[in-house]
Amino acid sequence: MSxxxxxxxxxxxxxxxxxxxxxxxxxxxxxxxxxEMLALMGPSGSGKTTLMQIIGLLDRPTEGTYLLxxxxxxxxxENERAEARNREIGFVFQAFHLLPRLDLLENVExxxxxxxxxxxxxxxxxxxxxxxxxxxxxxxxxxxxxxxGQKQRVAVARALAGRPRLLLADEPTxxxxxxxxxxxxxxxxxxxxxxxxxxxxxxxxxxxxYTRRVVRVRDGLVESDTTHTPRAGVRT
Amino acid sequence: MTAERLPAAQTPDEEETLPGRRxxxxxxxxxxxxxxxxxxxxxxxxxxxxxxxxxVAAVIALxxxxxxxxxxxxxxxESLGTNLLTVQSGAPRFGGGGLVRGGxxxxxxxxxxxxxxxxxxxxxxxxAPSSQSNVQAKVGSSxxxxxxxxxxxxxxxxxxxxxxxxxxxxQDDVDGRKRVAVVGYQIVTDLFDGQDPVGQxxxxxxxxxxxxxxxxxxxxxxxxxxxxxxxxxxxxxxxRLSRGARSGTSVxxxxxxxxxxxxxxxTNLQNDLTDLLARQHRIEDASSYDFNVQNQADALAxxxxxxxTLTLLVGAIAGISLVxxxxxxxxxxxxxxxxRTREIGVRKALGAKPRDILTQFLVEASLLSVxxxxxxxxxGVGCAYLGTLVNIxxxxxxxxxxxxxxxxxxxxxxxxxxxASRAARLDPVDSLRYE
Numbered sequence: 293m294s295x296x297x298x299x300x301x302x303x304x305x306x307x308x309x310x311x312x313x314x315x316x317x318x319x320x321x322x323x324x325x326x327x328e329m330l331a332l333m334g335p336s337g338s339g340k341t342t343l344m345q346i347i348g349l350l351d352r353p354t355e356g357t358y359l360l361x362x363x364x365x366x367x368x369x370e371n372e373r374a375e376a377r378n379r380e381i382g383f384v385f386q387a388f389h390l391l392p393r394l395d396l397l398e399n400v401e402x403x404x405x406x407x408x409x410x411x412x413x414x415x416x417x418x419x420x421x422x423x424x425x426x427x428x429x430x431x432x433x434x435x436x437x438x439x440x441g442q443k444q445r446v447a448v449a450r451a452l453a454g455r456p457r458l459l460l461a462d463e464p465t466x467x468x469x470x471x472x473x474x475x476x477x478x479x480x481x482x483x484x485x486x487x488x489x490x491x492x493x494x495x496x497x498x499x500x501x502y503t504r505r506v507v508r509v510r511d512g513l514v515e516s517d518t519t520h521t522p523r524a525g526v527r528t
Numbered sequence: 529m530t531a532e533r534l535p536a537a538q539t540p541d542e543e544e545t546l547p548g549r550r551x552x553x554x555x556x557x558x559x560x561x562x563x564x565x566x567x568x569x570x571x572x573x574x575x576x577x578x579x580x581x582x583x584v585a586a587v588i589a590l591x592x593x594x595x596x597x598x599x600x601x602x603x604x605x606e607s608l609g610t611n612l613l614t615v616q617s618g619a620p621r622f623g624g625g626g627l628v629r630g631g632x633x634x635x636x637x638x639x640x641x642x643x644x645x646x647x648x649x650x651x652x653x654x655x656a657p658s659s660q661s662n663v664q665a666k667v668g669s670s671x672x673x674x675x676x677x678x679x680x681x682x683x684x685x686x687x688x689x690x691x692x693x694x695x696x697x698x699q700d701d702v703d704g705r706k707r708v709a710v711v712g713y714q715i716v717t718d719l720f721d722g723q724d725p726v727g728q729x730x731x732x733x734x735x736x737x738x739x740x741x742x743x744x745x746x747x748x749x750x751x752x753x754x755x756x757x758x759x760x761x762x763x764x765x766x767x768r769l770s771r772g773a774r775s776g777t778s779v780x781x782x783x784x785x786x787x788x789x790x791x792x793x794x795t796n797l798q799n800d801l802t803d804l805l806a807r808q809h810r811i812e813d814a815s816s817y818d819f820n821v822q823n824q825a826d827a828l829a830x831x832x833x834x835x836x837t838l839t840l841l842v843g844a845i846a847g848i849s850l851v852x853x854x855x856x857x858x859x860x861x862x863x864x865x866x867x868r869t870r871e872i873g874v875r876k877a878l879g880a881k882p883r884d885i886l887t888q889f890l891v892e893a894s895l896l897s898v899x900x901x902x903x904x905x906x907x908g909v910g911c912a913y914l915g916t917l918v919n920i921x922x923x924x925x926x927x928x929x930x931x932x933x934x935x936x937x938x939x940x941x942x943x944x945x946x947x948a949s950r951a952a953r954l955d956p957v958d959s960l961r962y963e
Contacts, residue, residue, distance in 0.1 A: 345957055348877070350877060350956045350957050350960070351957050370881070370882060371881050371882070371883070374876065374879055374880060374881040374882075374884075375879065375881070377876075377877060377878070377879050378878065378879020378880075379879070383877050383878065385874075385877075385960070389870065389873075389874045389877075389960070391871055391874065391875075393564055393565065393568040394564065402874075402875065402878050403878040403879050405557045406875075406878060406879040406880050406881075406884060407879065408554060411556070411557075450878070454879070
């Protein structure tokens with residue numbers, strides 16, 4: 293039980309728009325063990341984005357319980373959720389979301405800053421992470437000076453800088469071409485091989501081929517939960 | 529196992545409990561973030577702070593010039609003579625009237641002057657009646673418009689006007705209606721090329737005078753031009769230069785300067801002289817007095833009152849401009865929050881608490897206004913020194929500078945709070961999706 297990174301039980305989410313209720317999730321059960329890499333798939337409107345937001349502690353479920361690393365995080369306050377996001381979850385977004393005015397090193401430092409880590413240690417750890425994704429030489433460049441694939445690598449470095457329990461990637465290859473997508477997926481595979489738990493939200497079947505486990509969501513429910521032999525990532 | 533070295537899943541036993549965690553964003557970090565945001569768009573930052581810059585600069589410059597000119601006027605008032613009472617024609621005015629010359633009708637006669645002279649010799653150090661008129665002063669072919677003042681030798685001490693070279697004219701000169709003159713500094717420089725003119729002749733109107741003394745440079749104090757004055761015996765003036773100013777059968781003068789022996793007696797003497805002249809003029813009702821006795825202290829007091837009012841007004845204007853500047857900051861901060869919605873979303877996703885975001889924007893607004901305050905301070909000091917162009921030496925008060933500066937900082941915090949709290953309340957899901 294203790295190796296469960298996340299565990300959702302009967303999670304429901306209902307949005308209220310004006311007087312219209314919309315049930316995005318209708319009772320999702322999902323367990324992810326430490327060291328797993330899985331793809332969360334589903335067409336648009338399936339509820340996969342809502343599920344991602346709940347897993348990422350950006351939103352809270354209307355019903356059900358959510359255990360993150362064995363701790364019940366269903367009813368955390370806003371501040372507690374901010375802390376948990378900072379400490380437990382590393383986000384990778386489709387649009388990279390690097391802060392344009394900060395250089396790459398400073399971007400990687402952002403989560404460490406909010407964790408209250410002293411400047412010197414922050415710098416060292418951020419540089420280490422940039423080195424891990426092969427971009428240490430560009431540490432002082434601005435995001436506008438590097439390619440999309442490189443931006444996503446920096447985003448991965450930023451996501452992992454705080455040593456989170458879970459790497460949560462939302463359509464991480466959505467803005468990348470095929471070759472760069474393959475490189476990023478290879479990076480995820482590599483990181484997973486080193487022990488990082490990775491959840492990738494995607495609607496592209498190509499991407500899901502990289503993960504051993506694929507969870508399909510449709511109409512707010514888990515439609516299928518399958519495992520297969522993943523495609524080997526391209527070496528970078 | 530590489531998991532030890534790399535940021536991998538934590539094993540449960542090495543983790544601390546969440547709420548006990550140290551930290552959060554330190555102040556230096558917040559300051560850096562805000563500073564980067566300000567430097568990121570320098571033009572906008574300057575424009576944002578412009579209101580505060582102008583507000584602070586206005587307060588500093590205006591108050592410095594204001595107190596500078598007050599100090600200047602006070603100094604020149606005091607240089608006009610000490611323990612001075614001025615008897616003038618015209619009804620008494622209250623508040624600030626001492627700087628204005630009497631009415632058109634001259635009512636102070638030579639008989640009044642005599643009465644004053646014999647009234648209380650031990651309380652009065654000197655009496656100097658004076659009449660004046662603007663006359664062309666001519667030496668050879670050069671000339672200038674001079675203010676010729678007919679007076680008595682006591683003028684030298686009563687009006688604190690000692691000669692620079694030569695000597696003042698004497699009582700004998702007055703009694704003998706001698707054509708002698710003490711000339712101002714500008715007469716010496718403009719008509720005698722700076723050479724000592726004592727013993728030389730000067731034509732005042734159509735009358736030739738012998739120069740017996742010169743006055744030092746008195747500067748331009750804002751009361752006409754004391755350097756263009758020529759002092760002559762009153763009797764000579766009345767005979768040769770005046771246009772026959774009379775009241776009934778008696779010759780009149782413009783005013784009478786009276787110096788009190790004792791400073792503390794000034795107000796009593798002022799009242800006693802008023803009573804004396806009322807008897808002389810046979811007027812009982814104080815509201816129909818055709819003369820007034822001005823006290824130098826009154827003039828100073830009313831000057832101070834005027835200055836205080838002006839200072840208050842300047843303060844009010846400056847306060848308003850600072851508030852307007854603050855609204856400018858709030859406006860731009862609101863725009864900035866909207867523009868940076870995504871950034872806020874990203875920061876929240878990465879672990880920023882509402883408090884962190886609030887502090888970030890609040891610090892940014894404060895930095896803008898404090899920076900604006902500093903620039904305004906420099907600008908204000910610079911502008912105040914422009915006052916020296918019109919002979920006003922600015923006087924800076926540390927209190928004003930401090931208050932203006934502190935106020936500008938407060939403005940930033942006050943007007944930055946609303947935009948900052950809006951940023952802090954943004955929902956991370958919505959703001960990440962914001963385009």
